[in-house]
Amino acid sequence: MYEPKPEHKFTFGLWTVGNQGRDPFGEPVRPAKSPVELVHLLAEVGAWGVNFHDNDLVPIDATPAQRDKIVADFKQALADTGIIVPMATTNLFTDPAFRDGAFTSNDSNVRAYALQKTMNAIDLGVELGAKIYVFWGGREGTETDAGKDPITAIKRSREAMNYLCEYVLDQGYDLKFALEAKPNEPRGDIYNATTGNMLAFIETLDHPDMVGVNPEVAHEHMAGLNFTHHVAQAMEAGKLFHIDLNDQAFGRYDQDFRFGSVNLKSAFFLVKLLEDNGYDGSRHFDAHAYRTSDFEDVKAFARGCMRTYLILKEKVAKFNADAEIQALLAEINADSGAMTPFTGPYSAEKAAALRSHAFDRAALGQRGQPYERLDQLVVELLLGVR
Numbered sequence: 001m002y003e004p005k006p007e008h009k010f011t012f013g014l015w016t017v018g019n020q021g022r023d024p025f026g027e028p029v030r031p032a033k034s035p036v037e038l039v040h041l042l043a044e045v046g047a048w049g050v051n052f053h054d055n056d057l058v059p060i061d062a063t064p065a066q067r068d069k070i071v072a073d074f075k076q077a078l079a080d081t082g083i084i085v086p087m088a089t090t091n092l093f094t095d096p097a098f099r100d101g102a103f104t105s106n107d108s109n110v111r112a113y114a115l116q117k118t119m120n121a122i123d124l125g126v127e128l129g130a131k132i133y134v135f136w137g138g139r140e141g142t143e144t145d146a147g148k149d150p151i152t153a154i155k156r157s158r159e160a161m162n163y164l165c166e167y168v169l170d171q172g173y174d175l176k177f178a179l180e181a182k183p184n185e186p187r188g189d190i191y192n193a194t195t196g197n198m199l200a201f202i203e204t205l206d207h208p209d210m211v212g213v214n215p216e217v218a219h220e221h222m223a224g225l226n227f228t229h230h231v232a233q234a235m236e237a238g239k240l241f242h243i244d245l246n247d248q249a250f251g252r253y254d255q256d257f258r259f260g261s262v263n264l265k266s267a268f269f270l271v272k273l274l275e276d277n278g279y280d281g282s283r284h285f286d287a288h289a290y291r292t293s294d295f296e297d298v299k300a301f302a303r304g305c306m307r308t309y310l311i312l313k314e315k316v317a318k319f320n321a322d323a324e325i326q327a328l329l330a331e332i333n334a335d336s337g338a339m340t341p342f343t344g345p346y347s348a349e350k351a352a353a354l355r356s357h358a359f360d361r362a363a364l365g366q367r368g369q370p371y372e373r374l375d376q377l378v379v380e381l382l383l384g385v386r
């Protein structure tokens with residue numbers, strides 16, 4: 001019943017199930033697996049797609065011949081398993097060249113190299129079938145604002161996005177960009193720190209229609225924000241091109257935990273938002289197994305992400321079909337229609353009528369809402385007693 005199927009569009013990055021458990025305090029605990037092995041692992045657990053950074057697939061120092069062999073082997077693995085590549089991205093953070101950022105680096109050579117690397121990575125992604133291209137500016141930030149002007153940083157980011165949109169148009173690629181915000185880690189502060197910042201930034205680009213967002217649960221949670229509200233704003237604006245699902249305790253380091261493993265209730269409202277509003281992009285799990293896991297446990301991690309999503313999806317259907325919950329919602333949203341003559345699109349007549357209407361303000365302030373009763377029903381639904 002909770003088996004992943006292609007229509008669920010569950011995807012993982014090579015870097016997620018391939019994560020070796022390195023952290024700032026410790027060395028890798030799991031051996032490196034090749035991209036081909038990881039594609040087979042993803043097929044075994046029932047995923048639909050695989051995503052990658054250029055250098056997850058092709059090492060940064062690979063020769064053209066090595067590149068061609070790696071890409072051919074990877075394509076064979078995709079053909080053998082039926083796994084597809086819906087999204088690709090560029091690694092603009094691991095190499096020391098990017099220690100001060102890529103598109104916002106103070107070094108014009110680094111900024112140009114970042115454009116070159118991204119154009120090559122876009123070609124690679126498109127060659128493998130990607131339709132969405134993610135930009136996560138992990139190093140686009142500062143530890144001190146003494147050395148970088150934040151307004152210049154915005155202008156440099158815009159210039160890079162405009163350049164790369166033109167590149168995609170010039171090549172005739174069927175590719176859209178999805179910008180991923182994060183408040184910090186690995187930089188002290190990262191520019192365009194939240195999904196809301198990204199949405200505002202996109203509207204200033206030359207081709208805003210080509211660009212949307214890739215929000216990630218952990219990133220808004222790291223900033224102490226309501227992720228579901230950010231995703232809702234993106235959806236309402238037609239900008240939810242991709243989503244990174246994982247989990248994260250508020251106030252902690254960047255955890256990338258299994259989806260739904262920490263904040264089950266917010267995961268429920270997120271799945272409800274996506275499912276009720278017909279989101280039809282990838283459900284991408286940008287997470288990794290605990291450092292204590294071996295590869296059997298990595299598979300349990302990946303299966304767990306998908307299974308929890310599907311269980312929550314079933315809970316959403318129950319919520320929508322629950323007579324008591326729906327009756328409470330009807331009561332909460334009851335509207336006699338008495339205000340319709342005054343509200344909606346503005347007219348001078350409506351405004352005049354509204355100004356002369358007498359409100360019983362004390363009565364307005366007396367109305368309680370049964371949110372406690374409703375929320376307890378949600379909790380009982382999630383706890384499995386409804």
Ligand code: GCO
Nearest residue numbers: 089134135136180216244286
């Ligand atoms: C992070 C980010 C990354 C990006 C990835 C794809 O916190 O490290 O979430 O995992 O999503 O680089 O762009």
Ligand code: MN
Nearest residue numbers: 216218219286
């Ligand atoms: Mn992240």
Ligand code: MN
Nearest residue numbers: 180216244286
């Ligand atoms: Mn991410």
